[in-house]
Amino acid sequence: MYEIRIHSRGGQGGVTAARLLAIAAFRDGKHATACPFYGAERRGAPVVSFIRIDDKPIKVYSQIRTPDLVVVLDSSVMETVDVLQGLKEGGKVLINATHDVTLGDYQTYAVDLTGIALRLNLVVAGSPILNTPVLGAMAKMGIITVESAKSAISEMFSDERNVNAADAAFQELVI
C-alpha cells in the first residue's frame, strides 16, 4: 500500500488533488481511497488530504500516520505545520517550488506548479490552480500513468488548460 499526504491551503484545490489522484490510480486498475481531513475548511487555512493506493481492496480508514510521499502544494504552510511528520524512512517529498529544496534527509522533488499555472493563466478567484499540474508531476514520479492522469483531469474539468498544465509539470519535473 502506498500512502500519500497532501498539504495545501483551503481554496487551492488540495482536496480535489487527492480525488483526482484516486481517480487516476483507479483508471490504472488499482484500488484507491482518497480522504480529506476536515478541520474547518476555509479559504486560506492549511488543509491536509490523504490518498492510499494498493493492488488489493483497502480496509483501513484511520488517518495516514506514516506516509510514503508528502506533497506540499503551498510551502508557506510549513511555517505552522510539520509537513514531514511521520514520513517513512526513505520516503519522498514533492514540493511546489521555483528552485531545488532539501527537506531533512528525504529525497525531495521540486517543480514550479504555480509558475506553470500562471503561464497558462489557469487561475480561479485569484488562486493559481495547482491540483491538475501536480498530477503530471506525480505521473513523472511513477505513482500513476500519465494517460490516467490526463483521463482523470478531463473527467473532472472541461478546460483543456488543465491537461496542458499536467503535461507541463510532467515535462518539467526532473527525477
Next chain:
Amino acid sequence: MLTIATGNKAVAAAVKEVKPDVIAAYPITPQTEIVEQMAEYVTNRELESHYIPVESEHSAMAACIGASVTGARTFTATSSHGLLYMHEMVNWAAGARLPIVMANINRAIGPGWNVWCEHTDAFQERDTGWLQVYVGTVQEAYDATLMAFRIAEHNDVLLPVMVNLDGFTLSHIMQSLETVSVGDFVPPIHLPHAIDTANPAGYGTLTGPDEYFKFRWDIERSMRDSVKVIQETEAEFAERFGRSYSFTEEYLCEDADVVVVSMGTLGKESEVAADQLRREGIKAGSMRLRWLRPFPSLDLSGRDIVVIDRDYSFGFGGVIAQSLKAKHRVDPFSVIAGLGGQEVTYDDIASFVKERRTGEEFWFGVNGNV
C-alpha cells in the same frame, strides 16, 4: 458502470437510479454533498423528481410524509442535529407506515459543536419503528440505498428505512463504485393506504386507549416480518448484481477465540486488526453489525466478545454492548471509542483485544489507552 465516488455521491447515485417522486431536504455537514448532488441532477433534468429545498429538517420529514402518503416515492437525508430536530416527525413517519428512505450521515451531537463521526444520533432513533442499516464501504452505501427502497415499500414492511454512513470517514472518502441498472429489482411503488379522494379516509385520527396499542403491535409485527424481506432482498441482490450482504459481515470468525463486534467503518478497520492479531498468533475475528433494527439474532457463544460502541447511552452503557448482553446473554469487554470522530486505528483495536477484560467497560482515551 465502474467509477470512483464518495460515500455521499454513491447514495445520491443510487437515489437517482430509483427515481423518487419527491425529495425534500435541508443541508447539514457532512450530508451536504447529497443534497447538492440531488439538486444538480434535478436542475440538469437527469432526474425528474420534485425537489423541495425546505427550511428545516422537521419540515423535510413533514414534507416527505405529505408526499409519501399520496403514494409517491420519497427521499431525504440528514445528520446529527438535523435528525434530532426531525425526531418528532421521524416517529410520525413510522407510525404513519410510510416507506420513506433517509440517508443519515452519522455525526456527534453538541454541545460542543462536532461534525465528526459518532453513531449516537441514529441510535437515538432506534425506538421509532424505522429500519436501520449501517454501511462500511462506498459500494455498500450504493447497494444498501437501492435495497432500502425495495424493503421499505414491500407490503409486508411498509416502514421507513434509514441508511447510515459514518460522517467524513465514509461520507467523504472516495472508493471504487459499480453502479447498476436497477430495472425491476426495485418495482414501482404501490402504497395500499395512499390517499384516494374516491375513497376518503381519515389519517392519524384521534385514537383512544382501547385501540391505539393495536397499531403499535402492527408496527412491531411488520418489523419482525421485515427480517424475511431483508433476507430475500439481499439474496436476490446477490443473484442479480453479484454482491452478497446479510445482517452481519463476518471476517475470520469461524475459528476465532475472540470476535470484535462493531458497526460502520470500524468494522472494516477491525478486519485489518484481525489480520494483524492473527500474525501475532491470536485467533481474532471481526463481526460488523449491519442492521440495528430489526436487531439480528447472532451466535456469539464459545468465544470472547469485544464490542466497540461508537455511541453511548448515559447512565446505562454502550448501546451495542448492552443490546448483546440483553439479547444474546454474552458478557463482552465493552469499549467506548470513536466518539466525536476520535481516531481509532487497527493498532488500537488490536490492543483492545489483547487487553480485554470480560464484562468491563473501557472508555478509550479516558481510562488510559487500554
Next chain:
Amino acid sequence: MTEIPKEEYILKCTSACAGCSSSLILRYVTKAAGEDTVLVIPACCTSVIQGIYPNTAMNVPIYNVAFAAAAACASGMTEAFSKAGKKTNVIVYAGDGGTVDIGIQALSGAFERGTNFLYICYDNEAYGNTGMQRSGSTPTGARTTTTPGGKGHMKKDLAGIVAAHNPPYLATACSAYPKDLFKKVKKALAINGPKFIHVLAPCPPGWRFPSEKTIEMGKLAVKSGMWLLYEREYGKVTINGPSKAAMIKPLPIEDYLSVQGRFKGISKESIAILKSQAEKTAKRIKLEEEGIC
C-alpha cells in the same frame, strides 16, 4: 464624529476566511456593546470563526446554541438576567439561515413577546457554514450549491417580516459601513424591547469574488440600490446618507452583479426581477420616510 473605542473584543487568529464580513461586523458590534454582553450564536459561520476548543478568539462570553433556537434561548437568558437585576446586553448574532429559515419561529415568538434583546442577522445570502447552499435570503438568480442554475424564488423580505412585529427599533446595515453599524448598535442597545439589525455581509467564497474586495462589494450593493440603509424607530423611517445618495444617482445593478461569480450567466428575467424588487423597496421606504403610506 463618531468615536470608535480602541478595545478589541475579537482577538487575532479567528478562523474566518480572508475578507470575511462577519468578523468585521462582530468587531464593531462588540465595540459598541462593550464588555457586559453575551452573544447568543446559533449554527452559522461564526460558530466556526470563534475557533476550536480549547481556544476562542472572542473576548466576550459566547453562548453557542442549536440552529433553530437562538431567539428562544436569548429570550430565556434575557428574562433570567432581568429577574436578577442585571443589565447585561443579550445579543443574538445569527446568519441568514438561522434567522429567516429554521430560526424564524423563535424570532417571531421573541419579537411578539416584546423581549428586551438585540437580534443581529449578518446576511451572506446563503448557508455559509455548510458550504453555500441556498437560503430563504438568497436573491433571485444567484447560484448556490443547491441552486446550480440560479435561484428561481425571491429573497425573503426579512426586514418586512420583522417590521410586522412592530419592534421599537429596526435597522439595516452593511459591513462596508462599519461606523454606521457601530452607531446603530449603540442606539439599539439604549432602547428597551426587541431590536433588529439586518446587516449585509458580502462573502468572498460564497459570492465568488476576490478576498480583498469585500468592502468594495458592500459599497456597490448600497450604491446600486440593491441594499438599502435605513432605520425604523418606533415606526418612523429614516433613510441613511449613502442610500439617499444612491437613490438620486444609483449605479447600474449590472455593476454589482457582474463582479460576483454567483451571478454568472444570470438571465435577463432574473436581473429584471432584482431591479424591480430593489426599486419597489426603495420607493416604499421613501414613501414611509415621507410619512405617506
